[in-house]
Each structure stands twice: as C-alpha cells, then as structure tokens.
Amino acid sequence: xxxxxxxxxxxxxFGAIRALDDVAIDVWPGxxxxxxxxxxxxxxxLLRVLSGQQAAEAGxxxxxxxxxxSLSEAALRRLxxxxxxxxxxxxxxxxxxxxxxGGNIGERLMANGARHYGDIRAEAxxxxxxxxxxxxxxxxxPRTFSGGMQQRLQIARTLVTRPRLVFMDEPTGGxxxxxxxxxxxxxxGLVRDLGLSVVIVTHDIAAARLLAHRIVVMRHGRVVExxxxxxxxxxxxxxxxxxxxxSVLAA
Amino acid sequence: xxxxxxxxxxxxxxxRMIRRAILKAVAIPGHQIPFGAREMxxxxxxxxxxxxxxxxxxxxxxTLKVIDQGADDTTNAISIRRFFARVAxxxxxxxxxxxxxxxxxxxxxxxxxREDQILVYQVPxxxxxxxxxxRVAETRRMHALAEYxxxxxxxxxxxxxxxxIGTAYNYPVMVNARYLMSPSPIPAFDNPKMDRMPALQxxxxxxxxxxxAVPPYTPVKSxxxxxxxxxAIRAPHACTxxxxxxxxxxxxxxxxxxxxxxxxxxxxxxQSRREKAA
Ligand SMILES: Nc1ncnc2c1ncn2[C@@H]1O[C@H](COP(=O)(O)OP(=O)(O)OP(=O)(O)O)[C@@H](O)[C@H]1O
Ligand SMILES: [Mg+2]
Ligand SMILES: [Zn+2]
Numbered sequence: 001x002x003x004x005x006x007x008x009x010x011x012x013x014f015g016a017i018r019a020l021d022d023v024a025i026d027v028w029p030g031x032x033x034x035x036x037x038x039x040x041x042x043x044x045x046l047l048r049v050l051s052g053q054q055a056a057e058a059g060x061x062x063x064x065x066x067x068x069x070s071l072s073e074a075a076l077r078r079l080x081x082x083x084x085x086x087x088x089x090x091x092x093x094x095x096x097x098x099x100x101x102g103g104n105i106g107e108r109l110m111a112n113g114a115r116h117y118g119d120i121r122a123e124a125x126x127x128x129x130x131x132x133x134x135x136x137x138x139x140x141x142p143r144t145f146s147g148g149m150q151q152r153l154q155i156a157r158t159l160v161t162r163p164r165l166v167f168m169d170e171p172t173g174g175x176x177x178x179x180x181x182x183x184x185x186x187x188x189g190l191v192r193d194l195g196l197s198v199v200i201v202t203h204d205i206a207a208a209r210l211l212a213h214r215i216v217v218m219r220h221g222r223v224v225e226x227x228x229x230x231x232x233x234x235x236x237x238x239x240x241x242x243x244x245x246x247s248v249l250a251a
Numbered sequence: 252x253x254x255x256x257x258x259x260x261x262x263x264x265x266x267r268m269i270r271r272a273i274l275k276a277v278a279i280p281g282h283q284i285p286f287g288a289r290e291m292x293x294x295x296x297x298x299x300x301x302x303x304x305x306x307x308x309x310x311x312x313x314t315l316k317v318i319d320q321g322a323d324d325t326t327n328a329i330s331i332r333r334f335f336a337r338v339a340x341x342x343x344x345x346x347x348x349x350x351x352x353x354x355x356x357x358x359x360x361x362x363x364x365r366e367d368q369i370l371v372y373q374v375p376x377x378x379x380x381x382x383x384x385x386r387v388a389e390t391r392r393m394h395a396l397a398e399y400x401x402x403x404x405x406x407x408x409x410x411x412x413x414x415x416i417g418t419a420y421n422y423p424v425m426v427n428a429r430y431l432m433s434p435s436p437i438p439a440f441d442n443p444k445m446d447r448m449p450a451l452q453x454x455x456x457x458x459x460x461x462x463x464a465v466p467p468y469t470p471v472k473s474x475x476x477x478x479x480x481x482x483a484i485r486a487p488h489a490c491t492x493x494x495x496x497x498x499x500x501x502x503x504x505x506x507x508x509x510x511x512x513x514x515x516x517x518x519x520x521x522q523s524r525r526e527k528a529a
Contacts, residue, residue: 077396099408100412102407106407111400111401112400115475117407117476117477117478117479121411139411
C-alpha cells in the first residue's frame with residue numbers, strides 16, 4: 001500500500017514568519033490524520049498547501065503518486081470538486097448562503113456534469129437525511145439553519161461526490177459543546193461508512209482522540225511529534241506535546 | 252451622407268480595431284473579446300455596443316434594418332436608423348428580407364435569416380455569470396475552464412422554487428458546446444433561432460466593452476435538465492392582426508377597462524402576413 005497523500009519538505013514564509021518549516025506528512029487510504037497545535041502554528045497553512053489552494057516555496061505534495069503542482073489548473077480544480085473535499089470552520093465560507101440547501105448539495109454534482117433534476121434532488125434528499133436535517137427543509141436557505149445544521153449541510157455538500165480525501169479546518173470550531181459532540185459523532189460515522197481519508201485540523205484534543213488514527217503536533221511551522229493517537233496523547237514525548245495534553249487535561 | 256463625419260461616424264483606426272475584435276470573436280464562438288469602446292453620440296442604454304459593431308462592418312451598399320422589441324418604429328430604432336442614414340448614407344428598410352444588416356434589441360426576426368445577412372445585437376450585460384459570481388477574474392477562470400455548474404445550480408433553484416425554469420429572457424446558452432453565452436435580453440422563445448442560424452450573429456456591449464459572436468451554422472443550445480428540457484414559450488393565442496399562431500406575441504392593453512389583445516411583436520412579419528392575406 002502507498003500513501004494517498006505524501007508531502008515532504010514543505011516550507012513557506014510570510015515575511016519573517018515561518019508558517020511551514022520543512023514539513024513532511026503522509027495520509028494513508030482510509031486514515032484520519034489530526035493536526036493539532038497552538039494558534040499560529042501553521043495548521044491552516046498546511047491544509048491549504050496540501051489541498052493545492054496555496055503553493056509552498058519548497059517541497060512537494062503528491063496525491064495518488066502525482067505531484068499536484070504538475071497538474072494543470074483545470075485538473076487540480078477537477079480533483080478539488082470530485083476526489084477531494086474541503087470543510088471550512090465557518091460554514092459561510094463553505095456554503096452558498098443565497099442558494100437552497102438542495103442547491104448547495106447538488107452543486108458539486110452539477111459541476112461534475114449531472115443534468116437530471118430528479119436524480120440531483122433525490123441525492124440531496126438522501127444526504128439531508130444522512131446528516132440529520134429534515135428533508136422537508138430541502139428548499140430552505142442555509143441562513144435559516146442553526147450553526148450546527150449549517151455545518152452538517154456543508155459536510156453533506158462536500159461528501160455528495162464521494163470524495164476519497166477530505167480536508168477539514170476546525171469543523172466544530174464555532175459550535176456549542178453539545179452541538180460539537182453530536183457533529184463529531186456524525187463525522188465519525190460518515191468517515192467509517194464511506195471509508196474516507198481525512199486530514200482534520202483541530203484545537204480540540206478530545207475530538208482528535210475520538211476521530212483520528214494518527215496525530216501530528218505542530219509548533220512554529222514544524223512537526224514536533226507524530227504518531228498513533230493513543231500513543232501521542234497518553235505518552236507524549238515532546239515537551240510541547242506534554243504541555244498541550246496536560247493543559248487540556250487541566251482545562 | 253452628411254459632411255464632417257468619417258463614413259459611419261467612427262474613424263478608420265477605430266473601425267479596424269473593432270473589426271479585429273470581431274474576427275477574434277468569430278474565431279472563438281461565444282467567447283467575449285474586450286475592445287476599446289468609443290463614446291458614441293447616443294446614451295449607453297441606446298445600444299452603443301451594437302452601434303459600434305454596425306458602424307465597423309457597414310459599407311455603402313448595405314441596407315440596414317433596426318428593430319427594438321421587434322418593432323421598427325420605436326424611438327430607439329428610428330434614431331439608430333436615422334443615425335446611420337446620416338453618417339453612412341446607407342439605405343434603410345423595415346423589411347427583414349431586404350436588409351443585409353439587422354441591428355436588434357430584444358428580438359430575433361420571425362422570418363428565417365440568410366447567409367448574406369448579419370444580425371447585430373445590442374447587449375447591456377455580456378457576462379452570463381455576473382449575477383452568480385461577482386468577481387470578474389473568477390468568471391474569466393470559469394469560462395477558461397468551462398466550469399458552468401453554477402449556472403446549472405441557478406436553473407435547479409428555479410425548478411425547486413417555481414416547478415419550472417423561470418427565466419423568460421436572456422436565457423443562457425452554450426455555444427458550440429464550449430462557451431456559456433448571454434443571448435442578450437431576447438425572449439427565450441427566440442433562443443432556438445440562434446441554433447445553426449445561416450446568418451452571422453454579432454454581439455456588442457458598449458458599457459462593458461465586449462464583443463462576441465456566433466458564426467453561421469454554429470450549434471447554440473439552451474441550458475436545461477434532461478428531465479426538464481428547454482421549451483420555447485409564447486402566449487397561447489393567435490395574433491389579433493394577422494392570425495399567426497407561431498410568432499412571439501406582445502400583450503397590448505386596448506382600453507382602460509382591462510381590454511387586451513395579443514399581436515405579433517415583429518411588426519414587419521405581422522405586416523407582411525396581412526399584406527399577403529389581403
Ligand atoms: N496570508 C498570510 N499572510 C501573512 N501571514 C500569514 C498568512 N497566513 C498565515 N500567516 C501567518 O502564518 C502563521 C501560521 O498561520 P496559520 O493560519 O496557518 O495558523 P493556524 O495554526 O491555523 O492558527 P489558528 O489555530 O489560529 O487557526 C501565523 O503566524 C499567521 O499569522
Ligand atoms: Mg487555522
Ligand atoms: Zn401578427
């Protein structure tokens with residue numbers, strides 16, 4: 001077996017700030033990889049570089065063996081709307097707020113050539129049920145949804161094309177604790193049922209423990225520790241990870 | 252022809268620049284070509300883009316017809332016809348069959364056009380995606396990559412809300428299975444006439460400084476869904492004046508008690524049918 005996503009030597013500076021400093025990570029098929037670290041440690045930057053939205057100054061990202069920088073813009077965008085998904089922290093960044101829930105879910109299907117209204121609609125209804133939104137809300141605008149529902153709609157809209165690899169940047173970030181727990185549970189179910197590979201950025205160590213097979217700990221743009229989730233959380237080696245884990249336990 | 256103007260008002264360098272844009276537009280059907288639009292002695296709403304296109308292609312032997320909403324006798328149509336009669340000294344006509352160039356706003360003539368005719372559209376907004384994607388750079392990228400899913404989403408929203416595609420004017424089309432194009436605010440009823448039309452179709456947008464074209468016999472397809480196919484809709488009546496049951500009709504209020512009749516919007520078509528019948 002080879003990794004689905006293979007990144008090495010990634011570096012990117014913003015002025016004096018080293019947002020990424022020689023980062024290497026692999027994502028295996030069906031694996032959930034959590035990226036944790038303090039604010040400003042480069043997690044979102046890494047996600048943008050891995051998903052081809054931003055170019056690094058050095059290093060390579062390979063998907064399915066191909067350097068994503070060698071792909072044409074058209075091919076990269078095709079990949080982004082079919083094989084890949086991206087879930088934003090703020091649902092407003094991932095949803096079209098002026099378009100109905102059904103239209104939001106159908107967009108990727110239509111972007112990939114679906115031209116049968118009835119089929120698109122059926123698919124949207126099925127996905128609403130799957131993310132526990134009342135299918136009767138199919139024609140409602142996302143702005144009439146709660147924050148948790150909006151986030152579930154964003155997930156449905158992303159997963160409708162059955163991507164193999166999904167990037168998530170703090171998907172539960174803006175939500176109440178009880179809503180977060182429900183969303184995490186749902187994500188875990190979807191990841192398992194669809195056999196997704198996921199790279200998830202989170203502040204939330206508990207979320208990482210629940211979802212992730214492996215954890216990467218970042219600090220100042222560098223990976224300071226990585227390993228299987230239980231190992232990293234129960235027996236952290238790097239002092240920074242120890243601090244991170246203990247501060248969560250203390251909180 | 253009045254003295255003091257260059258032939259057809261525009262100077263020769265400007266006409267050459269516009270012709271180059273037209274040639275590019277013809278070479279890439281449906282693709283919008285920027286051009287250095289000039290100020291014209293008419294306001295933008297009067298179709299300065301179409302006027303500049305016409306001014307660049309018209310010659311002394313041409314016969315010009317100008318229609319507005321299908322009619323030859325509106326203020327807009329009369330002004331533009333007079334303008335070209337004055338600055339180019341060309342013959343003008345109200346008969347579709349006699350015209351070599353037809354400049355239009357809002358309609359395509361009912362009578363089928365021929366290979367030796369050119370249809371020039373006045374276009375207020377050339378970008379079909381502008382309501383969906385406000386960022387111009389992004390709309391260019393979408394055209395470059397032929398990413399038109401968003402337009403399909405708009406049609407989906409129509410069907411979800413109204414049970415059908417509600418767009419009655421300016422109904423988006425794919426040209427030569429490649430570029431999404433705004434047909435200008437003609438009724439969707441006219442869209443099928445654009446498909447494989449023998450006449451050259453040129454589109455000029457003055458304010459937005461864009462020219463685009465559909466060369467003769469180019470496929471033009473209205474966007475739709477397999478299970479909600481495009482339908483060219485007209486009022487289900489016969490023309491009160493000529494009896495036509497196939498032409499596009501305008502509803503005309505006849506008195507202040509709510510009386511109304513339906514008549515052909517194409518005045519030349521209606522007139523010639525009545526003459527034939529008489
Ligand atoms: N476009 C940019 N221009 C300048 N600096 C940037 C830019 N994007 C990120 N940075 C800087 O790079 C560093 C890493 O930012 P990044 O957003 O990746 O951190 P993060 O780990 O996602 O933080 P958070 O947990 O707060 O979301 C920060 O110092 C940030 O200020
Ligand atoms: Mg971040
Ligand atoms: Zn009539």
